[in-house]
Amino acid sequence: MARLDQYTYVFVIGTFFAMLDAYNNGANDVANAWATSVSSRSVTYRQAMILGTIFEMVGAITVGARTADTIKNGIIPNDAFKGDAGVQMLAFTCALAGASIWVMWCTRHSAHVSSTYSLVSAVAGVGVAVAGANKVQWGWNNGKGLGAIFAGLVMAPTISACFAATIFMLIKVVVHMRKKPVPWAIYTSPFFFLIAGTVCTLSIVYKGSPKLGLNKKPPSFIAGVTLGAGGGLCLLAAFFFVPFLHSKVIKRDQSIKAYHAAMGPALFKREVQQGERAVVPNYSVVQDDDESISHSSSSASVNVITSVEAEKARVQAEARHKSHKQLVAEGEDRLHAKLRKKRGPIGWAMRTLHENPMGAGQIYEKHNIKTFIKRLPAMIVVGALYGLHYDIHAAQVGIEGTPDGERMKKVYAAAEKYSNEVEHTYSFVQVLTACTASFAHGANDIGNSVGPWAVIYSAWNTGNAAASKQPVPLWQLAVMAATISLGLITYGYNIMKVMGNKITWHSPSRGSSMEMGAAITVLVFSQYSLPVSTSMCITGATVGVGLCNGTFKAVNWQRVSLLVASWIMTIPVAGTIAGVLMGVVLNAPHFR
Incomplete structure (x- = not known):
């Protein structure tokens, strides 16, 4: 037809x-x-x-x-x-x-x-x-x-x-x-690679993709390919991933790099170089900054913690007198101020929008038309890149001093926390x-x-x-x-x-x-x-x-x-x- x-x-x-x-x-x-x-x-x-x-x-x-x-x-x-x-x-x-x-x-x-x-x-x-x-x-x-x-x-x-x-x-x-x-986490990790690899392979092979025709293969082929792929990934994890993780998490070798994983079991015998021990990232939901954990117990660290707690108390006290909408707007303003300091396209775009606000009157006013033309390229850049720079973690935990923030504190307090090494x-x-x-x-x-x-x-x-x-x-x-x-x-x-x-x-x-x-x-x-x-x-x-x-x-x-x-x-x-x-x-x- x-x-x-x-x-x-x-x-x-x-x-x-x-x-x-x-x-x-x-x-x-x-x-x-x-x-x-x-x-x-x-x-x-x-x-x-x-x-x-x-x-x-x-x-x-x-x-x-x-x-x-x-x-x-x-x-x-x-x-x-x-x-x-x-x-x-x-x-x-x-x-x-x-x-x-x-x-x-x-x-x-x-x-x-x-x-x-x-x-x-x-x-x-x-x-x-x-x-x-x-x-x-x-x-x-x-x-x-x-x-x-x-x-x-x-x-x-x-x-x-x-x-x-x-x-x-x-x-x-x-x-x-x-x-x-920690040792249990490291040595059992290949098993979870086995699960992930098997499930992913099974989804392709079992009843197969229509384009590949795998659904016409016998059950023995499907089982063999699926378990073979999952098992192969498990063996690779045991041979390369476990020694690498052992050096980084247990031996705390600060010189270890991702490419060292290719050494496999030889990493078990690799000597740890002298110097500071490797720092394990902080996976805590609530953090005062984005830096890794420091296990230092010096007086300087105590003073920093004290000042952070004092600042939190001040912020909470001020938040009680502000609406939720005001607090959200202030949080976005702080994020935008950080973005304007960046050197890349997002920094240029945010600065352009900040320095060229729309004037009085309607959009068709002559001065607003000129301003809009200046803002348009920056608006396109922000629309494309803003999400890549958004502080998702700060937005998730709840705003300090609001009912949402207090609610999330209670939820987090009820959850058991585990070591960062694990x-x-x-x-x-x-x-x-x-x-x-x-x-x-x-x-x-x-x-x-x-x-x-x-x-x-x-x-x-x-x-x-x-x-x-x-x-x-x-x-x-x-x-x-x-x-x-x-x-x-x-x-x-x-x-x-x-x-x-x-x-x-x-x-x-x-x-x-x-x-x-x-x-x-x-x-x-x-x-x-x-x-x-x-x-x-x-x-x-x-x-x-x-x-x-x-x-x-x-x-x-x-x-x-x-x-x-x-x-x-x-x-x-x-x-x-x-x-x-x-x-x-x-x-x-x-x-x-």
């Missing part, structure tokens, strides 16, 4: 909203997935951006096509469109618009919602508008209907919490509860678990955006509504994955600052357990073509690990309640926006 050139404008609009939905997905769901690693101080925000981009792309391209098929064909049956490709294009365009509007509003206000459930609800809404409620697949529909998808609303966080709690309790029993936990060991493991979680997100959530876009493209390109059953092209997966990464880099800090340590106390050993529990859950759901929310999985995992402290006080239940409320609100709001939009446009004169 011929291409529907008369509906090219619908294709263009649909493409825009598909990319906007992918951007919001990155700024919301992916940021939440990486918030655990950044909150635990295992990686910096910039490192998270680089690793997140790489593994999102790999997961989306190799595995992502399966859940895209559920979004395309599992909720609204093709016969509901009665062969009208134009109506089908409009339906999925309105679904993307409804989901994008809701998620963007929530992200702007740092409200964490599920982009998966936003889109699923929006598709259901347009389905009702097109063919009536009886045509929407409300039931299980062989695991592809709304009943199966919404079952994940309860199942995903619960299962993820169980997986994460089990992994952390294993770490707690094997390592944290020992009299000498946490340092798991910071390396967490890098791998974070990459696995990002791979899992790319495998699962790419279907949210690329599924509807693939329908719009195939209907426009072929003029046939049934063409939506064709496989998703590889280039579409790549484009959406790149757009998701752009959202993470430029706008992810808005969600990241309210997640992580806002729920419970984080550390690398806890964070790696959370990420691995969430990744396993997402991959299990993905193998059955169920688009489950990554956000719900990591949130459930965070709560599960928080409860391993042995008390409900170690979890910020107010934040958890707000998250659950936002998840529930997503279903009617996104569905209504998309359904109403579809009804209005579909019944407008001359559409058909």
